[in-house]
Amino acid sequence: MTERSTEPSTxxxxxxxxERLHVHAGASHIxxxxxxxVRKGEAVALLGANGSGKSTLVRALVGxxxxxxxxxxxxxxxxxxxRVPWERIGYVPQRAGARTGVPSTAAEVVASGLLSGRRWWxxxxxxxxxxxxxxxxxxxxxxxxxxHVLSGxxxxxxxxxxxxxxxxxxxVLDEPVAGVDRPxxxxxxxxxxxxxxxxxxxxxVLHELGELTELVTRAVVLRHxxxxxDGAPPRPRAAHDAVSHRHVHPHDDEARRPAxxxxxxxxxxxxxxxx
Amino acid sequence: xxLLTELGWMLTDPFMQRALLAALLVGASAxxxxxxxxxxxLSLLGDGIGHIALTxxxxxxxxxxxxxxxxxxxxxxxxxxxxxxxxxxxELVRRRGRTSGDLALAIMFYGGIAGGVLLIGIAGGxxxxxxxxxxxxxxxxxxxxxxxxxxxxxxxxxxxxxLRAALFSVSHDEEFAVASGLPVWLxxxxxxxxxxxxxxxxxxxxxxxxxxxxxxVPVAVAQQLTHSFARTMGTASVVGVVVxxxxxxxxxxxxxxxxxxxxVLAIAxxxxxxxxxPLVARRGPAxxxxxxxxxxxxxxxxxxxxxxxxxxx
Ligand SMILES: Nc1ncnc2c1ncn2[C@@H]1O[C@H](COP(=O)(O)OP(=O)(O)O)[C@@H](O)[C@H]1O
Ligand SMILES: [Mg+2]
Numbered sequence: 214m215t216e217r218s219t220e221p222s223t224x225x226x227x228x229x230x231x232e233r234l235h236v237h238a239g240a241s242h243i244x245x246x247x248x249x250x251v252r253k254g255e256a257v258a259l260l261g262a263n264g265s266g267k268s269t270l271v272r273a274l275v276g277x278x279x280x281x282x283x284x285x286x287x288x289x290x291x292x293x294x295x296r297v298p299w300e301r302i303g304y305v306p307q308r309a310g311a312r313t314g315v316p317s318t319a320a321e322v323v324a325s326g327l328l329s330g331r332r333w334w335x336x337x338x339x340x341x342x343x344x345x346x347x348x349x350x351x352x353x354x355x356x357x358x359x360x361h362v363l364s365g366x367x368x369x370x371x372x373x374x375x376x377x378x379x380x381x382x383x384x385v386l387d388e389p390v391a392g393v394d395r396p397x398x399x400x401x402x403x404x405x406x407x408x409x410x411x412x413x414x415x416x417x418v419l420h421e422l423g424e425l426t427e428l429v430t431r432a433v434v435l436r437h438x439x440x441x442x443d444g445a446p447p448r449p450r451a452a453h454d455a456v457s458h459r460h461v462h463p464h465d466d467e468a469r470r471p472a473x474x475x476x477x478x479x480x481x482x483x484x485x486x487x488x
Numbered sequence: 489x490x491l492l493t494e495l496g497w498m499l500t501d502p503f504m505q506r507a508l509l510a511a512l513l514v515g516a517s518a519x520x521x522x523x524x525x526x527x528x529x530l531s532l533l534g535d536g537i538g539h540i541a542l543t544x545x546x547x548x549x550x551x552x553x554x555x556x557x558x559x560x561x562x563x564x565x566x567x568x569x570x571x572x573x574x575x576x577x578x579e580l581v582r583r584r585g586r587t588s589g590d591l592a593l594a595i596m597f598y599g600g601i602a603g604g605v606l607l608i609g610i611a612g613g614x615x616x617x618x619x620x621x622x623x624x625x626x627x628x629x630x631x632x633x634x635x636x637x638x639x640x641x642x643x644x645x646x647x648x649x650x651l652r653a654a655l656f657s658v659s660h661d662e663e664f665a666v667a668s669g670l671p672v673w674l675x676x677x678x679x680x681x682x683x684x685x686x687x688x689x690x691x692x693x694x695x696x697x698x699x700x701x702x703x704x705v706p707v708a709v710a711q712q713l714t715h716s717f718a719r720t721m722g723t724a725s726v727v728g729v730v731v732x733x734x735x736x737x738x739x740x741x742x743x744x745x746x747x748x749x750x751x752v753l754a755i756a757x758x759x760x761x762x763x764x765x766p767l768v769a770r771r772g773p774a775x776x777x778x779x780x781x782x783x784x785x786x787x788x789x790x791x792x793x794x795x796x797x798x799x800x801x
Contacts, residue, residue, distance in 0.1 A: 275666070276666055277663045277666045277667055297669060299667070299668050299669030300669070304664065304667040306661075306667075313528070313529070313659065314526040314527045314528065314529045315523055315526050315527040315707065315711065315717055315720050316711070316715045316717070316720070317656070317660060317715075317716065318715060318716045318717070321656065321716060321718065322660065322661075324653065325653065325656060325657035325660060325664070325665075326668070328654055328657050328665075328670060329669050330668070330669030330670060330671065331669070333651060333670070334650075334651075358715075359715035362715075375664070
């Protein structure tokens with residue numbers, strides 16, 4: 214390394230490292246060789262059409278989907294071998310789990326975010342931390358509401374609070390603002406801005422950049438299980454075109470024309486999709 | 489003689505003292521485990537385990553007969569071993585794929601009963617010997633039975649209440665629990681083992697055929713009264729203690745089956761709770777559930793749009 218560590222140009226240590234990641238589910242080859250490195254303090258958007266593999270990639274990152282090939286390292290720890298410090302990683306799944314047989318309150322769901330492999334019990338002072346996290350997503354007054362009486366957007370915000378309550382150094386969010394109203398999206402963007410300001414690394418799956426446009430330092434676009442763009446965030450207009458074009462495109466399109474392996478600039482990718 | 493002196497007599501009866509203590513412990517612990525089963529939509533798991541435990545009873549009987557000791561001596565240990573093994577097997581099947589869990593449960597229902605009847609015959613016993621396990625025999629709880637009940641109930645309560653945050657997380661959203669680094673397999677196995685122990689402990693009180701009712705019905709009662717997981721568990725446990733102790737007390741005065749009385753009582757409490765709930769729900773201040781947020785759409789000024797309040801998204 215020729216760079217000095219005090220230089221701002223020094224690249225911070227990698228937080229998420231994905232190498233040659235393949236995921237199969239039965240006969241379908243969902244992820245086809247993903248390479249992705251996210252460094253400390255970055256705010257990376259993961260974009261792509263429905264079914265392009267964004268959720269699968271995120272779930273492989275947090276260990277709920279087993280890779281058939283390749284490696285994932287979080288905070289320097291390999292998912293398969295080492296002890297990952299899960300208490301430093303906040304995960305927001307795409308959907309709240311199916312409704313369970315016994316109702317639970319928003320506070321109870323958020324409190325479960327305080328547990329980790331090293332902590333099977335709630336820590337002292339958990340109530341205050343849960344309240345702070347719910348306050349962060351604007352739901353402090355709904356702490357004792359049952360989850361199933363909250364609206365879809367409110368449930369989504371509870372899941373964000375569940376990830377925030379552990380004070381994570383890395384946040385992995387899967388479409389956190391899908392179905393969330395405009396003011397809540399703005400509040401969410403403000404929260405993410407605060408977190409990024411504190412040095413939290415963010416990887417967020419989005420449909421469109423929306424309120425987060427200013428914040429995102431880099432965008433990764435997936436198509437058919439491959440990374441087709443990794444670089445500057447696409448401008449809103451281009452991104453919107455691309456997204457809407459891919460919506461109408463059938464997924465088995467790849468059978469006829471393999472997706473390019475190379476990483477395309479965004480303008481290029483828009484044209485290709487339209488072709 | 490009035491009711492109080494009658495109750496006083498009951499409490500001095502050593503048989504009744506042991507039975508009451510057993511009923512108290514079972515009434516407190518069974519609904520704790522039942523709460524997790526209901527949360528996982530595995531309400532019938534207790535029944536499945538109960539049927540397997542019957543095979544365990546007969547197997548213990550067979551071993552006892554082969555060793556030439558009192559056949560009952562190995563019945564409860566046999567039930568414990570079979571129930572734990574069966575519960576872990578169901579958990580394994582559940583992990584493989586959710587659809588086949590239902591079938592596995594059904595196969596265990598039938599296999600458990602058939603195996604029990606078959607083995608008890610081979611052991612030289614009759615189906616009548618199985619009756620006390622199927623329908624309970626709390627009035628004959630011995631000192632050593634009670635020790636086993638106390639130890640197992642304590643274990644159930646320590647795991648069920650002590651680990652409730654982690655068990656809640658795993659039962660509520662398994663994917664998030666994995667992403668939190670919780671040992672999901674171990675915690676699921678703990679729920680399975682604790683369910684099996686509950687079945688064998690409650691076997692003496694209500695019988696294998698009604699064990700599951702004692703785990704599930706108090707939870708159903710609690711759900712009528714609260715929306716919180718922790719309060720559901722606490723309320724269910726209190727309901728379990730009340731119906732077990734009350735039911736047993738009734739059988740001291742009336743010659744009826746304790747297990748059936750307890751379960752009928754629990755269902756009666758459920759019926760009352762379900763009837764009372766709408767009345768309770770209507771009370772309390774009428775709150776506006778809508779958050780006070782600006783709209784997503786611009787409304788043209790008009791008599792119906794007051795932007796400062798009563799606009800909700
Ligand atoms: N467990 C699974 N079994 C089979 N196919 C799956 C499974 N999970 C995801 N897929 C498929 O993989 C593709 C990518 O899914 P996903 O990662 O959820 O996409 P995205 O989040 O980008 O919309 C989809 O076509 C989906 O149907
Ligand atoms: Mg998705």
